[in-house]
Amino acid sequence: MAPSITLVYISLSGNTQSFVKRLKAYLESKTSLPIKTINVKDLVKEQEDFFAMTDYYVAFLPTYLEGGNGLDSGDVEILTTPLRDFIAFADNYRYCYGIVGSGNKNFNNQYCLTAKQYSEAFGFPMLDDFELRGLTDDVERIGEKILKLYAAA
Numbered sequence: 001m002a003p004s005i006t007l008v009y010i011s012l013s014g015n016t017q018s019f020v021k022r023l024k025a026y027l028e029s030k031t032s033l034p035i036k037t038i039n040v041k042d043l044v045k046e047q048e049d050f051f052a053m054t055d056y057y058v059a060f061l062p063t064y065l066e067g068g069n070g071l072d073s074g075d076v077e078i079l080t081t082p083l084r085d086f087i088a089f090a091d092n093y094r095y096c097y098g099i100v101g102s103g104n105k106n107f108n109n110q111y112c113l114t115a116k117q118y119s120e121a122f123g124f125p126m127l128d129d130f131e132l133r134g135l136t137d138d139v140e141r142i143g144e145k146i147l148k149l150y151a152a153a
Contacts (some may be wrong), residue, residue, distance in 0.1 A: 003055070003150070003153070004033055004035065004036050004055060005027055005031070005035045005036070005058075005150055006038065006053075006056070006057035007024065007035070007057065007060060008037075008038045008040065008053075008057045008058070008059045008086065009038070009061070009063065009083070010039065010060075010080050011062065012062060012080070015133045015134075016060050017039065018133045018134075018136040019060070019102065019138070019139070020060055021141055022134070022139050023139050023146075025135055030147060031150075033080065033150065038057075040082045040083045043073070043082070043086070044082045046052070050085065050086050050090070051090070052090075053090075054095070056095045057095060057098070058096070058098060058100060058146055058149070059099040060094055060099070061083055061100070061101055061102070062101045062102045062114075063101060063102065063104075063110060063111065063112055063114045063115070064080050064112055082118050084118065087118070087122060088122075093122040093123070096122065096127070097122065097127070097146075097149045098125040098149075099119055099125075099126055099127060100128050100130070101113075101116065101126060102115075102129060102131065102134065104132065111129070111131075112129045113141045117129065122129070126147055127142070127146075127149075128141065130142065
């Protein structure tokens with residue numbers, strides 16, 4: 001089986017999905033490796049079972065929190081927990097190169113906090129971040145990081 005680049009994400013407002021779609025197009029222009037995307041929200045919506053990953057992947061996570069300030073008063077992840085469940089399922093975290101967070105910088109210390117929490121909880125790095133739908137520079141920067149990860153494998 002030929003290796004492929006796999007992007008696993010959850011998108012609620014469409015921002016992360018837009019970013020992943022543009023990132024996929026960028027990666028396809030830079031490599032002959034197939035690019036696979038998995039939207040965990042679709043698995044949940046279609047009541048499909050999670051599955052064990054056999055390929056390495058990069059995860060993408062928007063920030064949705066309730067309460068707290070990102071420093072000392074706690075917070076609760078809302079709406080994005082299916083991605084956490086997928087990463088935890090069958091030890092899928094072992095195949096995760098790292099996570100890319102997104103959010104709104106207006107939320108100060110809570111910006112990308114969920115991705116930082118996943119990084120700590122699962123022991124993989126937070127690779128990068130982007131705001132809202134991301135800019136072309138974000139797509140290119142993160143795309144190059146992903147290409148380096150797969151080239152080193």
